[in-house]
Amino acid sequence: MKLAIIAAAVLLAACSAEPDASPTKPAGALQPVSITLPAETAALPDTPAGTTLSQHCTACHSPDFLTRQPPLTAEKWQATVTKMREAYHAPISPADDPAIVAALVTLQGAPPAR
Ligand code: HEC
Numbered sequence: 005m006k007l008a009i010i011a012a013a014v015l016l017a018a019c020s021a022e023p024d025a026s027p028t029k030p031a032g033a034l035q036p037v038s039i040t041l042p043a044e045t046a047a048l049p050d051t052p053a054g055t056t057l058s059q060h061c062t063a064c065h066s067p068d069f070l071t072r073q074p075p076l077t078a079e080k081w082q083a084t085v086t087k088m089r090e091a092y093h094a095p096i097s098p099a100d101d102p103a104i105v106a107a108l109v110t111l112q113g114a115p116p117a118r
Contacts, residue, residue, distance in 0.1 A: 081108040
C-alpha cells in the first residue's frame with residue numbers, strides 16, 4: 005500500500021512538471037529556423053532553343069521549372085508567352101514570340117496526339 009502511494013505521488017509529480025517554458029517567450033511563439041536548399045543542378049540545354057529560353061524566361065523561372073513543363077502545342081505556348089508579357093510584365097517583345105514559341109516546342113516535344 006505504501007509503495008502504491010509513493011508510485012502515485014511520483015506519477016503526479018511527473019504529470020504536473022512544467023514543459024520547458026521560458027518566461028520571455030510566449031507559448032507558441034515562432035522560432036527562427038534555417039534550411040539549406042539543394043543546389044540548382046538543372047540547366048537548359050546548350051542549344052539555340054535553350055539559349056532563347058535563357059534569354060527570355062530565366063529572369064523569373066529556374067531552368068528546372070521550364071524543363072518540367074508538359075508538352076504543349078505552339079498555340080498554347082503562344083498563350084503562355086502572351087500571358088507572361090501581359091499579366092506578369094515579362095520584358096518580351098512580340099517580335100521575339102515566334103522564336104520563343106519554337107524554342108518551347110523544341111524543348112518540350114510535341115504533345116501526344118488525341
Ligand atoms: C517577369 C517575370 C517572368 C518572366 C520573364 C517569365 N515569367 Fe512565366 N510566370 C511568371 C509568374 C509571376 C508566373 C505565375 C507564378 C508561377 O506560376 O510561378 C509565371 C508562370 C508561368 C507558367 C505557369 C503556367 C501559367 O500560365 O501561369 C509557365 C509555364 C511560365 N510562366 C512560362 C514562362 C516562359 C516559357 C517564359 C519565357 C518565355 C516566362 N514564363 C517568362 C513570371 C515570369
